[in-house]
Amino acid sequence: MTGTLEVRDLSAGVDGKEILEGLDLVVPFGEVHALMGPNGSGKSTLCHVLTGKAGYRVSGQASLAGEDLLALEVDERSRLGLLQSFQYPTEVPGVSLRSFMVEAAEERGLSEEEAGSRIEMEAARFDMTRFLDRSLNNELSGGEKKRSEIFQIAVLRPRMALLDEIDSGLDIDAVKQVSKAVEEMRSPDLGVLMITHYNRILRYVTPDRIHVMIDGRIVDSGGAELADELEAGGYKAIRERLGLIETPSEPARRPADFFTDTPFDVK
């Protein structure tokens, strides 16, 4: 199927631990989808595996516009049209945001002049002009880093943007700002998968579809009603409705054996 990001039966693990367990997902270009799930459900791993980070055992299929993503190198996937905004973008000393974007735009066939004017235009739009000649992500606040990631997507114009935890660690003003940027990115040629474990960004961005991810799988997909259900009862409500048993986590260790031997130990 062309015009989509399509993921079929995708499994991934690291160090003998399974994180994604047969995940299915379709995001058509032109739509904004939200992927929601509790911490540890595998959301970020999905991003890493799609982008091509090393270190994962991967099986299953993932394609972008009909091309097999998993057969491609990281940079080939990006040039094909997949672009991730990172949860924790790395700081790169000495490399300016501007020179980085010029090189990345040139790899996409833009001339230096075209790249330069597009960078200026998008920087003005996302209020990034003053960061262009500074080292990449250096001394940026959490919100500025996320804005920089979105600015890069705007400059490079991918077909599919993966926004990993685009709202985490941000105060409410920054969430509004990022949400506005996501809404502004909407275009018929761009698919967006917005990954989050908070509902609050959904007050400012209206996705076309919401997917709920638990234990390495998409367990439910739907519209705004799914967000309402999460708002009201959290992931627990979804688990209960779907009859999913919570994997017991390690029992909490007591502070010290001394206390466990006293009669005052609270069970």
Add this chain to the structure above:
Amino acid sequence: MTAFDQQHLSQITASTPAWRRSEMEAAYRVFTALDEPTGAAEDWRYVQFDHTFSELEPVAEAGAPLEPGPFVASLTERSGHVLIVDGRILEHESEVARVRRLNDLDVDPGFPALVPVDHNKLTAAHAAFSTDGVSVEVEPGAVMDTPLVVEVQATIPGTVSFPHVRVRIGDDAEGSVLVAYRSADGARLLMVPRIDLEVGDGGRLRFLSVQSIDHAATAVVHQRATLGRDSTSRIGEIGLGGRLGRLDLGVSLVGDGSSSEVVGLYFGEGDQTLDYRMVIDHQGRSTTSDVFLKGAVEDDAQSVFTGLLRIEKDAARTSTFETNRNLVLSENAKAHSVPNLEILCNDVICGHASSVGPLEPEHLYYLRSRGLTVERAERLLIRGFFQEVIDRLPIRGLEEPVSDEVFRRFVTAQAEGRVA
């Protein structure tokens, strides 16, 4: 063949002023008593110094001067020019500073004894056999806006030369000096320069050296700076040349409130060894220093950094830091990084950071995730790595040729598959 013996010494001292003669004769006795440097001594660890004085000759006459090279050529503004070829002073003129030959001075200018004669056999040889030197004085209160360019060249295979430059920045004066080392193509020779830098109270020194001698040559530079009260010294070091290129650098923060910055970059290729030995000695109170050195090695090249921050007993409220970052770009290349602290006073802020390794995989991943090929991402990271140093060089105007040369070395190696 002329040897480094009593006969040769007598020949030189015949044409030196009286105040130098006794020093040279004393140094000669030290020279004969000392052994040739070997890797067995800690000070020469990791380093293959494969010259001996028995196989080297003194310079009889200066060779023809070399072209200035890309670094000096790119500097459009200068306030004076000194040309030293094979240890002989061929030109010396300056608009602001007073530049004289040591042999023209009737009275001992009184160098602070910063490099002890018996530091090693090479310093003793310098003290005994250096035929002449250049003294640069910036009068108190004078300001040198554009740099004095000192070209130090060696041209004759099989010789050892002993260039000597002494810079004295008067109280509240400002001086700027660029020293460019070059040697003749393919000539196996040894260059043992000595650089003395003195900054008076409230003085400001900007000093940059660019060492780009031929890969067949060896340079062992002994350089010392002593800083007066509330003075500032900014020293830059660019190391590109030599089979062995060593810089033995000492900065003494003697005056209260003095401050020192040493920034540098080096890039070793082929079988080069680039070797940095630094001692930053805090003696006065409320002094500050920062060492910031970055280097890369590829092929079979190696680099050495040993940096000692010493804080003397009375040096209260010292603030000091040193950083040494190394990129190891080929499997057989090596970088040794040994930062050290010696703190004899407890009212100080100090620290060091050191790293040796390949380009950060995390940085490469980030750049590639935006569509940059591995090759392009590596090139951007190499430029970025050195840009931090280039931005801090104390003399402007050399950014482009320095950046181009470093980049050229990497890109050539990358194209030929010599970097992993």
